Amino acid sequence: xxGILKTxxxxxxxxxxxxxxxxxxxxxxxxxxxxxxxLAGGTKASIGFFILGAGATTLIGPLxxxxxxxxxxxxxxxxxxxxxxxxxxxxxQLAQATALIMVLGFAFNIIFARFTPFKYIWLTGHHSLYxxxxxxxxxSVIGMxxxxxxxxxxxxxxxxxxxxPAWTQHLATQVAGDDEWSIGHFxxxxxxxxxxxARVAGGxxxxxxxxxxxxPKGIGFLRESLVATGLIMFLIFIVPALxxxxxxxxxxxxxxxxxxxxxxxxxTFSAGVAAVLYGVRTILGEIVPAFTGFADKxxxxxxxxxxxxxxxxxxxxxVIIGFLTSFLAGLVMLFIMGPIGLAAIVPGLVxxxxxxxxxxxxxxxxxxxxxxxxxxxxxxxxISLGAALLLPALGNLGFENTTYGDADFQWVGILxxxxxxxxxx
Numbered sequence: 001x002x003g004i005l006k007t008x009x010x011x012x013x014x015x016x017x018x019x020x021x022x023x024x025x026x027x028x029x030x031x032x033x034x035x036x037x038x039l040a041g042g043t044k045a046s047i048g049f050f051i052l053g054a055g056a057t058t059l060i061g062p063l064x065x066x067x068x069x070x071x072x073x074x075x076x077x078x079x080x081x082x083x084x085x086x087x088x089x090x091x092x093q094l095a096q097a098t099a100l101i102m103v104l105g106f107a108f109n110i111i112f113a114r115f116t117p118f119k120y121i122w123l124t125g126h127h128s129l130y131x132x133x134x135x136x137x138x139x140s141v142i143g144m145x146x147x148x149x150x151x152x153x154x155x156x157x158x159x160x161x162x163x164x165p166a167w168t169q170h171l172a173t174q175v176a177g178d179d180e181w182s183i184g185h186f187x188x189x190x191x192x193x194x195x196x197x198a199r200v201a202g203g204x205x206x207x208x209x210x211x212x213x214x215x216p217k218g219i220g221f222l223r224e225s226l227v228a229t230g231l232i233m234f235l236i237f238i239v240p241a242l243x244x245x246x247x248x249x250x251x252x253x254x255x256x257x258x259x260x261x262x263x264x265x266x267x268t269f270s271a272g273v274a275a276v277l278y279g280v281r282t283i284l285g286e287i288v289p290a291f292t293g294f295a296d297k298x299x300x301x302x303x304x305x306x307x308x309x310x311x312x313x314x315x316x317x318x319v320i321i322g323f324l325t326s327f328l329a330g331l332v333m334l335f336i337m338g339p340i341g342l343a344a345i346v347p348g349l350v351x352x353x354x355x356x357x358x359x360x361x362x363x364x365x366x367x368x369x370x371x372x373x374x375x376x377x378x379x380x381x382x383i384s385l386g387a388a389l390l391l392p393a394l395g396n397l398g399f400e401n402t403t404y405g406d407a408d409f410q411w412v413g414i415l416x417x418x419x420x421x422x423x424x425x
Contacts, residue, residue: 055275108158142420184305202367322360329380
């Protein structure tokens with residue numbers, strides 16, 4: 001890999017740098033903004049993404065404790081969906097193809113946004129990397145290689161990066177009340193189906209919103225979303241711990257009393273949520289105004305496609321409802337899929353939290369608290385089935401006991417595999 005190509009990959013794979021550059025260029029193109037304003041706005045947008053990333057890392061720590069504890073407590077073994085794990089494995093075999101597809105994908109994203117009705121610039125760089133690795137793997141399995149693999153993969157990635165935000169625009173508009181941005185997260189299938197189910201079977205979002213839940217005076221502290229999040233997560237940690245046995249529980253926290261250790265993990269999780277929310281607000285405060293100039297000068301009428309935590313500030317209660325119901329649906333699917341001949345998919349806490357939480361917010365916007373519950377359940381079913389059906393399309397990667405956790409990676413990989421099968425791939 002050449003030095004210039006490596007530099008491009010380094011920039012495009014770090015969402016904070018990508019968003020900061022876009023905000024900087026957008027401010028430069030905005031009337032009344034000088035270089036100093038542009039530098040400040042771009043830097044602040046990048047900082048917001050680093051804050052979001054720090055919050056996400058903080059969230060993942062407690063979830064990494066909970067996942068193995070669930071497996072040990074309930075003696076469940078199977079494939080654990082993890083985008084980070086499967087991408088790391090894929091890069092070991094397909095690093096060059098993945099890098100070239102990602103760079104070409106970003107270029108085609110701009111071309112498609114400029115010359116098609118889909119005016120979106122994808123800013124979720126790490127998901128670009130994940131999808132590039134999926135495309136490299138899936139196209140390789142059906143027999144593509146070399147320049148054809150890179151070019152076709154880049155075109156498909158660029159098209160997905162304008163198509164998926166267009167598909168989810170109505171969801172973002174319903175959640176935020178305006179159409180200044182859309183969702184740039186490769187689980188669009190989950191969000192669209194969840195939103196539809198919530199609208200059909202949910203309640204009135206104006207009168208039954210999960211964010212308007214009234215608590216008895218004695219538990220009024222639950223009105224504080226961060227407090228409620230910490231305490232609910234503590235219960236989620238405690239339940240499997242009770243099934244571990246005395247020795248397993250004692251080993252959880254090392255020298256720290258096991259329940260104190262779990263309480264710390266629960267509060268750490270809540271702190272991560274707070275950081276994510278603050279990071280999102282910081283990003284939106286810069287990227288949306290900057291896009292006014294960017295759209296006018298480079299891609300007329302362009303809108304940013306942003307990572308799914310962008311919806312979290314619109315429904316703190318709904319995030320938790322969506323996460324819990326998605327995770328519970330995943331547990332039910334775990335015990336259903338084996339008997340029907342599919343791989344056992346152990347619910348991955350990260351996809352169920354981020355995708356399930358996002359689905360919960362969308363479900364609440366369309367169908368109130370019942371909609372949030374329905375949306376979480378629908379998401380849990382979709383990403384569990386998708387993970388199992390994707391495994392054959394990944395070839396040797398499908399034997400690594402992990403797979404992609406989000407719906408668009410799954411259906412795109414499955415579709416490529418089916419198309420390859422039709423042509424003898």
